[in-house]
Amino acid sequence: MSDVSTKTNLLSLSPAKMEEFFLSIGEKKFRAQQMLKWIHQYGESDFEKMTNMGKALRAKLADISEIALPEVVYEDISKDGTRKWVMRMPGGSSIETVYIPENERGTLCVSSQIGCALDCSFCSTGKQGFNRDLSVAEIIGQVYVAAMSFHEPGERRERRITNVVMMGMGEPLLNFDNVVDSMQLMMDDNAYGLSKRRVTLSTSGVVPMMDKLGDVIDVSLAVSLHAPNDALRNELVPINKKYPLAELIAATNRYLKKLPDKRKATIEYTMMDGVNDEMEHAHELAELMKQVPCKINLIPFNPFPNSGYRRPSNNRVYRFRDYLISQGHVVTIRSTRGDDIDAACGQLVGNVEDRTRRSQKYSESAKANATRIDAVQIDNEQDGRSV
């Protein structure tokens, strides 16, 4: 996407903003729907080919607007069907997007920021520091690129993406407006038409923004918990010092109450050997989670260089899961996919030009590998398999 263009990038307009755009140039609202379809369903970026737009309008659009797409620098397909794209962002950083096919589902894991400012102790994105928020065009551009990879431009695309999870790089609630606009596009029938149950925002617990989110949209919610008490969570997820567990749980319940249907939250729990995977943690977690209608998703830690953590043995993971199940919880274990193309959780290679200097502090060798995002976090929503 060009840094310098003064033209409006139509890829970046939410359905409401697309209507405003057409009204502002003296056109009728229905043009917005037509344009959304051309862009997001047909993958058309050449105004001349938009035959239902009229010649004069096409010329006007070419004059004042453009459809500027992300620059894909690399694409790979794994043996198990997982796909990965590396996209270069203006400014030099790059991000990755991963598609995971699974029976009837196809889940896309999307990033919201380049890096992350929140510095969770076990997260390689956090260790890379923070560069900047992604724009709407850069967020929805990830969905566009993935969706279009399944068809030729100009053809109506097939619905291969059924679920989107905002679980790539970054804390989506700290890039609120752009993430909300992008999710509106994901759910709009003229764009990607995804069910609100199948678009999931994952947050580490930015409590005030969770309330704001519930006021404007009704996507599914995943909460990155990782610890069943404040002392441990303060260590693993530092934002817990600002918004401790009791507040996070209350905010999660407020969010669920605002949803028009009965939906559970997904509680993400990354398991690290000897850190948060002891039976005493399982007991505490089982108790705590009785306060929230939820499904618990256990994520065995994916190691990265100098992380200081280890992945627990399968036996420890199963023991933990079995206890939670015995207490009446619904529990899934996230499986590793796409590891032959480095697309599994914690294997993704982005490239963050860190503005916080955290990556330098973290260590020189980590900086050499300051290239990971922890993205392929699937098990999006309510239809996840229980194991």
Ligand code: SAH
């Ligand atoms: N910032 C948001 C969304 C991105 S992180 C959040 O924290 O929820 C998406 C998920 O990946 C989080 O649940 C996070 O805890 C998990 N994750 C991060 N690093 C990981 C690692 N090394 N191994 C396994 N999961 C990891």
Ligand code: SF4
């Ligand atoms: Fe940021 Fe999420 Fe990683 Fe924490 S786990 S550092 S909030 S991306």
